[in-house]
Amino acid sequence: MMSLGIYVHIPFCRSKCGYCDFSSFAGMESLIGSYLRALAKEIKSFELFDELREVDSIFIGGGTPSLLSGSELKELTSGIKEKFMVSPDAEVSIEVNPSSAGRSYMEQLIEAGINRVSIGVQSFQSKTLDKLWRQARHDDAAATVKSAKIAGFKNISVDLMFGVPEQTLYDVEKELEIAISISPEHISAYQLTLAEGTTLFEKVKKGAEILPDEKLLLQMSQKVSDSLLSGGYRHYEISNFAKQGMECRHNLHYWRGGEFIGFGAGAHSFYKGRRLYNDGGVKKFIENSNSNLPVFEEIEEDENQRLVDYLLMRFRLIDEVIDFSVINQRFNIDFLKLYLKEITKLESFGLLKLSDSGICLTRKGLSLLNNVLLEFVKVR
Numbered sequence: 001m002m003s004l005g006i007y008v009h010i011p012f013c014r015s016k017c018g019y020c021d022f023s024s025f026a027g028m029e030s031l032i033g034s035y036l037r038a039l040a041k042e043i044k045s046f047e048l049f050d051e052l053r054e055v056d057s058i059f060i061g062g063g064t065p066s067l068l069s070g071s072e073l074k075e076l077t078s079g080i081k082e083k084f085m086v087s088p089d090a091e092v093s094i095e096v097n098p099s100s101a102g103r104s105y106m107e108q109l110i111e112a113g114i115n116r117v118s119i120g121v122q123s124f125q126s127k128t129l130d131k132l133w134r135q136a137r138h139d140d141a142a143a144t145v146k147s148a149k150i151a152g153f154k155n156i157s158v159d160l161m162f163g164v165p166e167q168t169l170y171d172v173e174k175e176l177e178i179a180i181s182i183s184p185e186h187i188s189a190y191q192l193t194l195a196e197g198t199t200l201f202e203k204v205k206k207g208a209e210i211l212p213d214e215k216l217l218l219q220m221s222q223k224v225s226d227s228l229l230s231g232g233y234r235h236y237e238i239s240n241f242a243k244q245g246m247e248c249r250h251n252l253h254y255w256r257g258g259e260f261i262g263f264g265a266g267a268h269s270f271y272k273g274r275r276l277y278n279d280g281g282v283k284k285f286i287e288n289s290n291s292n293l294p295v296f297e298e299i300e301e302d303e304n305q306r307l308v309d310y311l312l313m314r315f316r317l318i319d320e321v322i323d324f325s326v327i328n329q330r331f332n333i334d335f336l337k338l339y340l341k342e343i344t345k346l347e348s349f350g351l352l353k354l355s356d357s358g359i360c361l362t363r364k365g366l367s368l369l370n371n372v373l374l375e376f377v378k379v380r
């Protein structure tokens with residue numbers, strides 16, 4: 001029986017970053033108390049309609065969960081532990097904003113049962129932070145990692161971003177150099193993607209900001225991969241690198257198609273084969289909870305969409321073979337027979353590796369992931 005992951009969404013932020021289209025809101029901190037009460041109620045009343053399942057990861061994300069006090073977080077993790085069978089060695093992560101966490105706060109996180117911090121650094125350089133409209137200053141990030149280490153965290157992740165307006169290859173090299181020198185156990189390095197409606201998107205559309213061109217982006221991506229590999233990190237997912245054995249257990253749940261339950265406004269769940277979704281509005285989430293209305297809605301997906309979604313997540317994991325037997329059992333199909341023509345074509349283009357037991361993408365296939373997936377959409 002596969003273990004479960006639990007995600008908790010804290011949608012509050014002090015200000016809205018220019019590129020952000022996450023479910024997060026600035027200026028609503030006065031609702032934190034009511035939101036946490038609604039969250040506690042949702043966790044307590046969640047209907048666990050199957051046999052007992054071990055929870056091996058909890059992820060408190062946002063938004064800026066580090067806006068919560070140590071005691072609020074302790075109450076939250078205790079509520080989860082009362083309801084679910086949380087394994088004693090579960091990975092319990094929280095996203096931390098560098099501008100909101102010093103050593104004493106880090107100690108309170110440990111006291112709340114949290115054993116992994118994911119620090120939203122994005123950049124160690126002021127000019128890049130300004131382009132992203134981040135509140136944190138360039139030296140906050142390194143200080144936050146240091147505080148986390150002194151407080152006793154043994155599992156620290158930092159998020160970096162490349163492809164930011166006016167960022168040069170040298171800037172990216174510098175980011176990587178600093179990140180490697182502070183030696184976190186895990187590094188996520190994302191290419192900036194601009195969602196419509198964000199401030200930065202509008203600026204780029206009007207020509208007020210210019211993104212790096214394709215050639216430079218490829219060089220940056222290659223630099224990220226080369227530097228982190230030589231810095232002792234394993235490239236295990238498109239945007240994620242870890243020291244040996246320090247891969248993010250929670251995200252591996254998502255990427256391997258495992259089950260997880262999401263609590264809070266805008267949270268998604270995949271539980272007992274059903275995809276569930278909570279409305280993204282903070283006020284609606286609180287109101288629904290006060291009126292005892294169900295907060296979850298179900299997302300309907302056809303079989304082919306489910307398969308493509310599954311492949312999308314699984315293919316992201318580098319060099320990890322997807323077993324035919326697992327796909328066959330999960331979707332009740334003969335995958336190889338059904339997609340033999342497409343698989344043979346992708347293999348002949350050097351995009352996919354085929355073995356007796358399964359398939360995985362080559363590096364070239366990974367860089368053309370969307371094109372690869374289209375082959376699996378067309379067949380049915």
Ligand code: SF4
Binds near residue numbers: 013020021063120
């Ligand atoms: S801190 Fe994170 S969630 Fe909040 S606005 Fe910035 S990017 Fe979005």
